[in-house]
Amino acid sequence: MKVVAATFVKSATEAAHYPPPSLPEVAFLGRSNVGKSSLINSLLGVHGLARTSNTPGRTQLINFFEINGELRFVDLPGYGYARVPQAVREQWRPMIEGYLRHRAALALCVLIVDARLEPQSLDLVMQDWLTATARRFCVVATKSDKLSRSRLAARLTALRRVYGDRVLPYSSLTRAGAELVWETIRSALVD
Ligand code: GTP
Numbered sequence: 001m002k003v004v005a006a007t008f009v010k011s012a013t014e015a016a017h018y019p020p021p022s023l024p025e026v027a028f029l030g031r032s033n034v035g036k037s038s039l040i041n042s043l044l045g046v047h048g049l050a051r052t053s054n055t056p057g058r059t060q061l062i063n064f065f066e067i068n069g070e071l072r073f074v075d076l077p078g079y080g081y082a083r084v085p086q087a088v089r090e091q092w093r094p095m096i097e098g099y100l101r102h103r104a105a106l107a108l109c110v111l112i113v114d115a116r117l118e119p120q121s122l123d124l125v126m127q128d129w130l131t132a133t134a135r136r137f138c139v140v141a142t143k144s145d146k147l148s149r150s151r152l153a154a155r156l157t158a159l160r161r162v163y164g165d166r167v168l169p170y171s172s173l174t175r176a177g178a179e180l181v182w183e184t185i186r187s188a189l190v191d
């Protein structure tokens with residue numbers, strides 16, 4: 001997809017504040033600091049649109065972005081960061097679950113995992129949850145630039161054993177893998 005316009009729409013914590021469900025949405029989820037916001041920026045080719053950080057827990061709201069007036073990207077707060085205060089963590093679960101469970105406009109979930117790591121327990125919980133709620137999803141294994149070609153191939157084999165063929169390698173640094181991720185998004189939008 002040729003991105004001609006990508007803009008921040010708004011942040012929300014609850015359904016009453018979401019934008020109207022007038023466009024199909026692609027939601028990005030994953031553990032804190034895994035690279036969700038970087039993936040959004042690099043897919044759109046807009047530096048700094050979604051706030052990125054070395055500090056886990058940067059994205060604490062649901063952020064909506066609109067692309068070409070055709071679809072929206074939704075940056076969800078990361079899960080699993082122990083150092084975030086308990087009170088904040090307790091708000092995250094209903095915030096993420098509420099969106100994933102009830103949002104009718106949601107066409108595709110992109111579960112982002114670190115290409116270097118074994119499947120993490122919270123990611124497996126999320127996969128089970130997406131399966132149980134019958135949400136369409138793919139798995140993007142990001143930070144692939146941090147691995148040699150042969151290490152990456154081995155890691156992908158291991159990840160596919162757990163997540164199936166829906167695993168797509170990606171690097172927000174080099175944009176390697178962007179075509180396939182866009183292809184997956186496009187096909188989710190047409191059916
Ligand atoms: P939270 O919003 O805190 O949950 O984090 P996030 O998942 O949005 O992660 P973010 O995009 O802020 O990235 C976290 C860190 O990882 C930043 O320092 C990024 O520069 C780095 N990073 C993200 N993706 C990649 C990648 O593909 N390659 C490399 N080398 N670094 C990456």
Ligand code: MG
Nearest residue numbers: 036037058059
């Ligand atoms: Mg973020």
